[in-house]
Amino acid sequence: xxxxxxxxxxxxxxxxxxxxxxxxxxxxxxxxxxxxxxxxxxxxxxxxxxxxxxxxxxxxxxxxxxxxxxxxxxxxxxxxxxxxxxxxxxxxxxxxxxxxxxxxxxxxxxxxxxxxxxxxxxxxx
Amino acid sequence: xxxxxxxxxxxxxxxxxxxxxxxxxxxxxxxxxxxxxxxxxxxxxxxxxxxxxxxxxxxxxxxxxxxxxxxxxxxxxxxxxxxxxxxxxxxxxxxxxxxxxxxxxxxxxxxxxxxxxxxxxxxxx
Numbered sequence: 001x002x003x004x005x006x007x008x009x010x011x012x013x014x015x016x017x018x019x020x021x022x023x024x025x026x027x028x029x030x031x032x033x034x035x036x037x038x039x040x041x042x043x044x045x046x047x048x049x050x051x052x053x054x055x056x057x058x059x060x061x062x063x064x065x066x067x068x069x070x071x072x073x074x075x076x077x078x079x080x081x082x083x084x085x086x087x088x089x090x091x092x093x094x095x096x097x098x099x100x101x102x103x104x105x106x107x108x109x110x111x112x113x114x115x116x117x118x119x120x121x122x123x124x125x
Numbered sequence: 126x127x128x129x130x131x132x133x134x135x136x137x138x139x140x141x142x143x144x145x146x147x148x149x150x151x152x153x154x155x156x157x158x159x160x161x162x163x164x165x166x167x168x169x170x171x172x173x174x175x176x177x178x179x180x181x182x183x184x185x186x187x188x189x190x191x192x193x194x195x196x197x198x199x200x201x202x203x204x205x206x207x208x209x210x211x212x213x214x215x216x217x218x219x220x221x222x223x224x225x226x227x228x229x230x231x232x233x234x235x236x237x238x239x240x241x242x243x244x245x246x247x248x249x250x
Contacts, residue, residue, distance in 0.1 A: 006223065029226065056230045083223060091224050096216040098131065098208060101154065103228045105181045106235055113238040 007082045017057065017072040017080065024061030024068045026084040030054065033078020039070045050075075062088050063107040069115070132207045142182065142197040142205065149186030149193045151209040155179065158203020164195045175200075187213050188232040 008031065011017065017028060020040055028035075035051040048070055051057045057072050062085055092100055133156070136142065142153060145165055153160075160176040173195055176182045182197050187210055217225055 027227070029230075054230075056227065056234075059227065059231060062227065083227070088223065088227070091221040095220055095224050098213065099216050099220050099224070099228065102152070102181065102184065102187065102208070102213070103224065103231070105154075105179075106184060106228070106231050109181075110231055110235050110238065113235065 006087065009080045009082055011074045011078050011080065013074055013076045015074045015078075017074065018068045020068050020071045022068045024058060024064075024066060026082050027059040027062050027088070028057050028072075029081040029083065030057065031079040031081055033080075034075045035078060035080075036073050036075050037070050038073070059107070060111055061085055063104070063111060131212065134205045134207055136199045136203050136205065138199055138201045140199045140203075142199065143193045145193050145196045147193045149183060149189075149191060151207055152184040152187050152213070153182050153197075154206040154208065155182065156204040156206055158205075159200045160203060160205075161198050161200050162195050163198070184232070185236055186210055188229070188236060 009028075011033075017035060018024070030051050030053060032053055035055075035057055037048045037051065037057065039046045039048055051072075058068065060066065060069065062083070065085070092103070095103075134153075136158075142160060143149070155176050155178060157178055160180075160182055162173045162176065162182065164171045164173055176197075183193065185191065185194065187208070190210070217228070220228075
């Protein structure tokens, strides 16, 4: 069975794609535009990075259903391809076991590094 | 065509699996044992981490053929599954395009984070 094509979503500048603490159930491939990733501190906000064409955001949701670790906001009109966790998992089931294992290990490692980086390197604005 | 099973390699304590600066052409899945990952500084050595059962080492070679960024040394007898880059690529070619894209993006991001972490957080011993 072939998977249905993935949904494309066009968002205006200022749109929050997801918010820290929200349940995470999908990732996004940035087709065009600019997405800022930030994290709340006590008073300020910490910018973790900026995603653009070809980047992926919210990919940790593909590994688990933990709440979003950061907020993603479009700083210009952007086009995103939505990758729902269930859709990703169905594709993964049909994947070569070596590829699958590598992917899950790398996702796990990236989560560990991301958590570590957020703890160590606040960029306050 | 089914891929041949991957080679398993048993290494004694003290064996260097790969050395910083070596050409990188495969990754390793740690089946049992303990592998220390370290990087040379001017005089000392910086321990980046320790890999154990279920972990993967040298996975950046699956993305490119850059030299090894660190040295991996078994600190006890270990069993490793060898994943050669060419074998991985053949498996990847047969993989769903969404899975493939996610995997390559995540590998790329992990490389960026690993480089960043090595620059920021020396653990000298």
